[in-house]
Amino acid sequence: MAAEGEQQLQTNGHAKPAEESTNSIQSKELRRKKRKKFLVYVALFTLFQIAVILFSSFYIMKVRTPIFHVRSATFDHVEYKNAENASFDIRMNVELGVKNTNFGPYKYRNSTVYFFYNDVSIGEAFVSQGKAGFKSTKKCNLLVNLSSKDVLPKDSQLRNDLSSGTLILTSKSKLEGKVELIFVIKKKKSTEMNCTITIGLADKVVQDIDCD
Template structure:
């Protein structure tokens, strides 16, 4: 008996360790990074320090780095380029999907121009043309959702803020420095539902229709639905503490594999 007990304890410890590792790595949702990687130029025209202006076409390469174990689907967005506080160009980023644990790279062309600007801006541009370096910045906000294992989806937003320098003598872009920050929308994660069917209701919502129907029967909930129901109070705390992520991961795994036995607190 003692050997069987030790074997069960070792097995339970292994399962607990696997669940903890799963919750702290796979189930942790990270903010994707959106940035300018490089660029080349065409129709490169710049003015003089006494008559400052510039007009050029930039073929920029962008990158969306997704460090999550699930896809990141993002919506259409706009990238705006600035010289100082003056907008000098913009382009549209089409909606797409960045695969799990990868960086999606794509190119886009934008026309950048500044002419007949305010006197203060012209003064600074004249100084930059004298030094041979024109400093630009780019800003954008990318809204999307991270989907984990087709079970959990969470909305994620990232702000891109890049600074860069154009060397007029060589017509090259260099010294690109980008910062991607999470803005968040304060909403709870929205799970999709292969467990309860393909209509994709929200099974973690405590008053969802499937749960109300099962409550009216007066019988015990099936393991799949019961696991989802027990996870409902924990969803609001998702991302706050690793312990909550572990509990949610455990209930989701129990629901997927149809285990109806309650979790022991011993």
């Protein structure tokens, strides 16, 4: 009996250290897996942060030039003659647009829109200061009188255009202002208008508006 007890004691003595060794290995493996998961989460979070910063830098925080253009036009009065002393007198209602594609408002100062026929000034309209909200278009309506009084009365091009019933005008202007981002960053930005307006004299309608 004494021999059996001694043998059992020896067996249990060897089994206990073996069991503790197995538990230790499993514990270390578990801690290693947890550290690995933690490092993966940290790496993913870091990549996410970098992606957000890059997206903000290249898209949200990028300042784009607003678009200043003629949207449409109608006429209160159209009078012209294509005789030897060709001339025209037009009163036009113009709708302008300031398209702002930035993630912040665009505040612009007073400006003037000039209208030309064959590079000769025929009229102008005043644009008061305003603000185009972020990702939106600010519209404004102007009344402008267009007259050929400064165009040579015997201009053959003018006679030909009036005879054809089509008058091509251009509008030019420059708008200066600032884009405001996240209520703190303000960056100066100017935009220029350069539009071609084709008028059908007989029907008194705008046939086409093309802006650069």
